[in-house]
Amino acid sequence: MKIKQQLIRDTKHKYGKSNKKKYITVHQTDNWDRGANAQVHANLQSRVNPRKASWHWQVDDIQAIQSFIHDFQLWHCSDGRGNGNLNSIGVELCLNRDGNYNKAVENGAELVAYIMKKENIQLSNVVQHNYWSGKNCPSQIRRGKNGISWSDFKKLVAKKLNKGIVEPTKTIEKLIAETLAGKYGNGAERRRLLGSNYNEVQREIDKMYNSKPTTKPTKTIDKLVEETLLGFHGNGAERKKSLGSNYQKVQQIINGKFERVDINKLVQETLAGKHGNGAQRKKSLGKYYKEVQNIINKRYK
Ligand SMILES: [Zn+2]
Known part of the structure; x- marks a missing residue:
């Protein structure tokens, strides 16, 4: 699965930016329209969602897209200033009928496992939207569509956890920018932190410095x-x-x-x-x- 970011700097649809990241809340969009996939939902959030709602991630049968960094306290749990909105990370599983439902659910599990690892969240704190407010969400998992129940979903998450999650592939450009900003130190440290990307990043950086125009004044x-x-x-x-x-x-x-x-x-x-x-x-x-x-x-x- 491809994991990418389409980050939104800020939104009115939030309580604040001090999310303690204790829980992951799983939703399903209940939008069966053709094409109502992760990209469309990400774009909807990027344009400022007309609905008074917001969430961190959307995922479909192809990819997961992050809209907000996890610090945001977004509006997706219908629990006001409860732990759902304030201290959980919201994941929307897309239901577009032109997508593959089972694959979208599997990708959702992989995404949840990825967030768990990243934020050190326990599997017991992966909960349904229903847990916070009683809403019938994620509706299809709750009714066991295609034989996948909530406990099946959690088993899937556990399986993904054990498999080891592949970090989203950051683009080389992003890694170069971060390296130049000092995020990965120098020498051996940089080599260790960049791992398999080291050679490519370093080669590009070397190129940048060597190709800098030598502004030799024509006259001294x-x-x-x-x-x-x-x-x-x-x-x-x-x-x-x-x-x-x-x-x-x-x-x-x-x-x-x-x-x-x-x-x-x-x-x-x-x-x-x-x-x-x-x-x-x-x-x-x-x-x-x-x-x-x-x-x-x-x-x-
Ligand atoms: Zn929901």
Whole structure:
């Protein structure tokens, strides 16, 4: 059986979100319409159920779909603020006449076993809707349709429990997102927690990191600083536009350069012969030599 989530973030049809998850309440939809399967019921809940009702799971002969996380205290037991609505997880078994009834009941048992394991709920706390309010639900199991009674259903659940439940197959995408969010740690821990999915998840993550575009600037920042100092990128708004995403970095460096040294003053001093020529000028101007010389070259060429 396929188990999937079509989770709804919130609903008005609830008491709260502090379900103690002590019980699982089994229902049958009593909707025999063709196509009234788990997907249709999940969609009904996703659209905000017009009926003042809500439940966690729906299951048919093909799949189980979760609509709400188990913390929700939903409206499915007709017991007001009783233990049914407040502290049980609601499972609707679909009865669409174009589905296979026995298979839907078997899938329901598998789903119940899955929830029991997940939330550590005892088989004795798997109950009928009828248990909370006397309603005739799950109606078909209660009347033993196709020879499957309530005690048969529970035996089926026990059988599924012993078989070991297969966790719903999370998509690799979901596992990758969770891994990136840190849910599975690193190294050996990650390998252990991801189990058979480790290789695939890790391969995808490695790919993501290796394929990250290497945003190699076509020009180095130093070159842009130099060009800016030479006036190639104008001033103010024009410079901002010309340098684009590099503007801030370039400007920071330029501001830093001018923090202590007035390049124009150095240019003037150099022109006045204060820093000599050739090797002497280079030595005298030190790290400012190139800037000063560039400005002079540009001005007097
Ligand atoms: Zn019910």
